[in-house]
Amino acid sequence: MRQKINRRFTGIALFSVVITTIVMTAVFYSQLKKQVFSDLAVVADLLIDEGSYARKTDNLRITWIDADGKVLFDSTVDGQSLANHLDRPEIAEAVSSGSGMGIRKSDTLSESVFYYAKKLDNGQILRVGRETHSVVAVLLSALPMVLTTALVLAAICLMVSHYLTSAIVEPINKMAGDMEHIDEGKSYPELIPFTRKIRLQHEEILSAANIRQEFTANVSHELKTPLAAISGYAELMEAGLVNDKEMKRFSGEIRKSAARLLTLINDIIKLSQLDAGNAKDILDVVNLAEITKESVEMLVFGAAKNGIDVVYEGDDRADVHIGKELAQELVYNLIENAVRYNKPNGRVIVKVQKEGTQIIFSVEDTGIGIPLEHQERIFERFYRVDKSRSKELGGTGLGLAIVKHICNLTDADVNLMSKPGVGTKIFIVWGRGST
Missing domain, CATH: 1.10.287.130 (Signal transduction histidine kinase, dimerisation/phosphotransfer (DHp) domain)
Structure with a gap:
């Protein structure tokens, strides 16, 4: 990830430098072009003020044109050999608006030239031109500075990219290496929900x-x-x-x-x-009351041998989305536990009731009860309050763990109330049962 982020930062930085260099060059050229035309306009005004048009200079081309387009003088070539200039863009613009500018390749000089033309009071045209190579020379003279600046910027961008990559990745690496304190990082507040989720998982x-x-x-x-x-x-x-x-x-x-x-x-x-999670495939709506009464009938005779009375109270129909197999497992386990850990001549009351949209299943016994300090762990696997008694009575220590699993699978709440020497009541509530 570090290399990927670094490459992207570097790419963005170099792209920005290239674009900046191009834009800077374009802006510099635009300003230089304006300056060239401004300089040519000043030269033209000076020549007009002096009234001297037929002169030669080293870096300028001066052309004096009659009102009908005939070249009267050209500082570069013999004016008599030049064609009529009224069709030149800068001349036409000067005739119509008083002054004109243009950049074009000169047929006479065979290179691009900056032209500025101005109309005189007598209708004649004075045109001043500067060859492109003189302007390019200015650009080339500035090019080393531009390239040096671009390279410096590129180097700075590379260092900043490396630093930013480390600054981004390092806190994440620290969080990955210290899962115990993953939500204590202050570098990225936006990641706190994400890091807490990771820690929870x-x-x-x-x-x-x-x-x-x-x-x-x-x-x-x-x-x-x-x-x-x-x-x-x-x-x-x-x-x-x-x-x-x-x-x-x-x-x-x-x-x-x-x-x-x-x-x-x-x-x-x-x-x-x-x-x-395989049991989810067998979930279905069943009549919990009917299944409960069947389980009571199966256990009532065995309980009677120890003088324990098992009775069913409640509704005749209570539909729960649990599936027949899981319902039988849950009900049988709880009733069997109530019988197994009961006292001689004790009593077990099994109920299925409908209260609004809730279905409540409960098993209450008059047995030995569960001490308070054990009640929170009673649904753990292999957890026994009295190990010797449990094994003697044939308990595996997994019955209540299975009940808890089934409740979790079917979105039911399981609750326990117990008092040593008095008895235990376990009741399970389904909040979305249909009536």
Whole structure:
């Protein structure tokens, strides 16, 4: 970028110098031409005042012409050999208006000449001319100064271009090298929104990388536990160190670990799909109330074994743009959590309500509750308030993370209210649900 900016600045600068030189030369020539005609007019007036027209000078051509166009005298050639001059532009102009000027190639001298002609009181014409080479000589004498000035200007422009390029690029390079303070640069206030956006994206990338790294480490740890249990029990059984009485218990432990492993893998796959954004393809308007009642029916019998009562309250129809698969995942996860972490003979109340243009889904339990210091992190992956209890109850630590992902994907707000020993209420609000 530095070279590109420098080349453009240099090109603009050199172009400006060339144009300036041409304009200066043109202006100088124009002023010189005016000065030449002015000088010729002064000479003509002096000759008229002296009344002496037939004289020769080194740098001037003096022509004295009769009123009928006949050349009476010419300081350069024999006037008798010259043709009638009434058709000359400067002569014709002098006859009509009293004076005339012109620059043209002389047939007699075979070169361009500046002419000034003035009409006398008796109708005759006095013409004074100066050959172009004398004017060009003045231009050539000034040319070295013009070229020197142009070269100096070009050199200055090159240095200024280099300086400006560095001044423009250096703050940007500093910002690129110090992403932590990218929005503290004062060089370009106009770039502050842009730099803040870059810093935000940089922080998001770092955050995502940290989350991915942490997630990978947690996945490895979580998978290792059931695999180690399965491997340990299998080794004992293979070595014949398990009697018939213990065989059934060991087989049951292997089955539990395998089930936990399968559940964990399924949750990881779901999270990966949500991270990749693939779930957006299955978004559709569904009746959330109907899906919720189906999930309650599936979980009510299992909950009843622990004396937990699961009931549904609310509307019979509440349409949400979420898709059937995601709706089932969200509803089932929250109700299952409320049952899993409830107290014996507890209660779970599930509601779907319509309030204006909003659809509100809530799950309230009378369970163990969540301490205040853990409530902000409860939706993080693999985060558990009580790790030993969670694993004992079969939790993977990913259920609420999946719920949070689904809410983000479907533009829903998720909120939590909980008190240890009293219970927990989680409610999700869709603001653009259709009724």
